[in-house]
């Protein structure tokens with residue numbers, strides 16, 4: 204019995220290691236997804252600024268054109284003013300010129316506002332873009348590290364899996380089957396657990412075991428499973444004792 208338990212414990216050690224690595228393999232891609240999302244956000248930030256910058260430049264040109272057009276209008280009205288003979292007509296034209304000039308004034312204010320925004324956008328390109336690009340670079344590097352880590356873990360897991368195959372071949376199929384059956388049910392964590400002899404409890408679920416069962420486990424008479432959680436129980440105190448002496452039934 205002792206030998207079987209030892210083999211199963213070896214197998215379990217490998218299985219727990221594989222389980223741990225698999226859990227990492229699941230978590231790591233999620234970390235990478237988060238990084239990629241951050242990277243995308245930063246790239247979008249730059250794009251937004253570039254779009255805004257182009258929009259402002261366009262608005263500046265538009266505004267300049269409008270002002271030039273109005274200035275032409277003022278010139279045209281000014282020259283027409285010379286040939287006006289009636290007082291009323293003259294006053295009306297003066298008023299018209301004044302209105303156009305007011306419009307020019309407003310548009311010039313708008314232009315100044317646009318140019319102010321362009322200055323700010325330029326400042327962004329000078330300061331923030333570099334920083335953001337640096338951040339993106341660092342995120343890409345981190346993502347690369349994560350890829351490497353994942354590959355490393357995968358490789359390690361595959362190594363353990365081949366070790367597992369070697370161990371499985373040394374254990375009697377009957378015990379392997381039993382172990383696998385329980386493992387499927389337990390899902391996470393150990394399947395073979397120690398009996399806590401001072402309190403007669405299973406260390407998998409911490410429930411008390413029957414005295415006869417405890418005696419048989421301590422005596423290595425047969426393999427018992429916990430009647431509450433179904434895990435295989437063993438007596439850890441004498442696990443590594445030499446099994447060659449006569450009274451041992453393993």
Ligand SMILES: [Zn+2]
Nearest residue numbers: 405408429432
């Ligand atoms: Zn139990």
